Amino acid sequence: MEEKKKSIWKFGTREVVFAAIGAALYAVLGYATNMLQLPGAGNVSIRPAVVIPMFFGIAFGPIVGFISGFVGNILADLLSGWGFWFWWDLGNGLMGLVPGLFAGMIVDYKAVKSLLLGELSVILGSGVGMGVASLSEMWVSGADMNTVIFANFIPSFVSNIVNGLILLPILMVAYAAVVQRSGRS
Amino acid sequence: MLISWRYKYRNSIMDKIDPRARWIFSFAFLLSATMFWNASFLFIFFTLAVIWYSFGKTKWKETRHGWFLVSIMLFSMIVINTIITGGGAGGVVPPGGRVIWPQQFTVPLLNWEINFGLTVERLWFSLCQLMRLGGISLIFLLIPYTMDSRAYGATFHGLGMPDSVAYTMELAIRFIPTLARDLSVTLDAQKARGYEIEKVKGGIFKKIARIAPLLVPVTMNAIIGSEDVANAMDLRCFGQAKRTWIYPLEYHWWDYFLIGFSALMLVGSIIAAHVLNLGGFWTPEWFLNLFV
Structure with a gap:
């Protein structure tokens, strides 16, 4: 039987709900872990929840991934009372969008190739997302490149890829079981 | 886990301003303030931000948690990166300048030699940074405390977002208490x-992996449950016609005034910074003379 090609840019009713679920999950889990600030790193906290936009991107496409990260980060900051930091929200959105670009290549979520693609997407997504957010600090705070790299980019990038590399394969394998049991994709 | 929004009605001026006008003002402020390193302009923006913040009628007890984060950011950007290492001043403050702290500094007992070299210009730049970042923080920190979360969907729709994206925001807000309870x-x-x-034993990798027994069931249950929500929405013909919102927003004359003011502020800033070239950094003579 010919495999049906996934359209990664579709944004219908299911995608609206998945994006909302992803954003709410990211907000709730982000809120629960917002208290863990990295010492000496401006605006950065350790959030195992960063895997949520990455996973929702991989599973449901780049738009769902972007909204999960972007809206989820806004809501987590609103819940924590940390204000609204647009450039970091955008960075979190990109962290979900980039893995979403790999969604079309992944059919079997527990296959080794899929897991490796997922891990690659974590690194690229964190690099692009945190890169954009960190570089915007040059514009807002007047920080120079060294400051941006060492105070913003490296702490957030390293923290996010460690969380993503460990937790994304676990979520992908669990989702493969859900897909297999329910017959949905 | 108890999750609650920070917003509460305070009968303040901010409660009476349309959220769309507030977003427009906030972004116009962000774009305008980031065009300047000139302290005179930054002082005007900072004063404007203080007035805006006072409209919210928030109490210190409510916002201190948010200010804690902002103080970490300000400390790392201003004290560590500009004053101590000089990093934050790179590209804006011209090299050289009048040193007000010894170039070489020996740590007593340890005999470590530290090249510090704090200049008057860097000190002035840190004041400019404080006004710029402080002003932006005042504007954006206020949002969670003074903007009703029920109005987010209608607000973003009113700002030009497609219905589906604005509704996603509404739906996410609706899911938060359910997911918090599930968690x-x-x-x-x-x-x-x-x-x-x-459990504190184990390295960082083990600690992160320990989240999995919590993360996996909550995420998978949410995904499985979302099918019912999607089906219910399809049965009600979601996306087939233009949406209406439970909390419709209405502009008043003061909202139009605020939007007009925001537009003027932005256009004025563009002209001042990019046409008249008044936005650059400079240290006033009186401040230099303080350190003679």
Whole structure:
């Protein structure tokens, strides 16, 4: 039987709900872990929840991934009372969008190739997302490149890829079981 | 886990301003303030931000948690990166300048030699940074405390977002208490099985992996449950016609005034910074003379 090609840019009713679920999950889990600030790193906290936009991107496409990260980060900051930091929200959105670009290549979520693609997407997504957010600090705070790299980019990038590399394969394998049991994709 | 929004009605000026006008003003302020390193302009923006913040009628007790984060950011950007290492001043403050702290500094007892070299210009730049970042923080920190979360969907729709994206925001807000409860129930259930999230043993990798028994069931249950929500929305013909909102927004004359003011501020800033070239950094003579 010919495999049906996934359209990664579709944004219908299911995608609206998945994006909302992803954003709410990211907000709730982000809120629960917002208290863990990295010492000496401006605006950065350790959030195992960063895997949520990455996973929702991989599973449901780049738009769902972007909204999960972007809206989820806004809501987590609103819940924590940390204000609204647009450039970091955008960075979190990109962290979900980039893995979403790999969604079309992944059919079997527990296959080794899929897991490796997922891990690659974590690194690229964190690099692009945190890169954009960190570089915007040059514009807002007047920080120079060294400051941006060492105070913003490296702490957030390293923290996010460690969380993503460990937790994304676990979520992908669990989702493969859900897909297999329910017959949905 | 108890999750609650920070917003509460305070009968303040901010409560009477349309959220769309507030977003427009906030972004116009961000774009305008970031065009300047000139202290005179930054002082005007900072004063404007203080006035805007006072409209919210928030109490220190409510906002201190948010200010804690902002103070970490300000400390790392201003004290560490500009004053101590000089990093934050790169590209804006011209090299050289009048040194007001010894170039070489020996740490007593340890005999470590540190090249510090704090200049008057860097000190002035840190004041400019404080006004610029402080002003932006005042504007954006206020949002969670003074903007009703029920109005987010209608607000973003009113600002030009497609219905589906604005509705996603509404739906996400609706899911938050449900997912927080699921997380709490799952945590209790796992703890009953001997799961210890607080266990301090093990490295960072083990600690992150320890989140999985909590993360996986909550995420998978949410995905499975979302099918019912999607079906219910399809049955009600979601996306087939233009949406209406439970909390419709209405502009008043003061909202139009605020939007007009925001537009003027932005256009004025563009002209001042990019046409008249008044936005650059400079240290006033009186400040230099303080350190003679």
